[in-house]
């Protein structure tokens with residue numbers, strides 16, 4: 001049985017905004033990256049999973065329970081990090097974490113304390129004086145502290161510095177080892193690459209691709225950067241490879257396979273320098289995003 005099942009949901013805000021006929025499923029223990037440009041419908045989908053709103057059409061279930069009708073039961077099973085966190089600004093971070101624990105009927109705070117230590121978070125100060133990164137850490141503590149089997153995280157590393165982003169990746173990898181099912185929306189390709197088994201890409205409210213990370217990695221193109229001694233040769237070469245891009249004497253070319261042919265073709269020219277690297281995940285995603293972020 002799927003742990004999370006999003007089945008043909010539509011939430012139409014008008015003017016082509018919202019999500020339209022969105023479907024995907026998640027198995028137990030899977031880490032799924034939910035990717036898309038700004039305004040593509042990630043938060044709208046996640047809010048329906050959390051039971052905050054009902055789809056106009058379609059159905060969303062978690063562990064077989066309807067996310068809207070059984071929202072209280074569903075939420076007991078889910079650690080949730082919202083994209084925008086509404087805090088009680090007059091509370092200290094610690095008071096807020098304790099307040100949220102009370103709402104969740106939690107008695108044991110050892111996991112919360114462990115998380116604060118891990119994230120190097122001193123939560124004693126007032127929330128209103130905290131930086132975005134500190135508030136984000138508080139959100140992460142609250143999402144993880146109950147040790148729920150499912151985690152739904154909306155842009156979990158927004159506001160975190162690169163060191164903390166790495167710590168977050170570690171947190172996800174440990175949660176995955178513990179068998180948790182994790183859905184996270186993200187803009188950060190590296191963290192997706194380091195954590196997710198599969199990605200679902202959404203654009204303008206529609207799913208545009210669902211790929212396993214293995215497939216994505218296997219289908220990467222190679223990026224070649226070729227420096228010619230002579231601009232006229234670079235021009236001649238670019239005519240042979242019309243998909244290439246030329247910047248004076250330098251050619252950029254993305255290819256899958258055909259290495260032999262390329263080397264043969266290049267042997268006819270005077271080459272100053274030659275670099276090859278695999279296409280980055282970012283370039284691959286941007287291909288699906290349609291060139292925008």
Ligand SMILES: Nc1ncnc2c1ncn2[C@@H]1O[C@H](COP(=O)(O)OP(=O)(O)OP(=O)(O)O)[C@@H](O)[C@H]1O
Nearest residue numbers: 013017018036037038039040041042043044045083
């Ligand atoms: N309550 C609402 N009423 C009307 N339009 C809305 C509402 N909430 C979201 N939208 C619109 O629906 C679209 C999808 O928004 P959503 O917040 O789901 O995108 P997102 O992928 O999470 O984007 P971001 O990465 O910027 O957080 C956007 O065009 C947004 O302006």
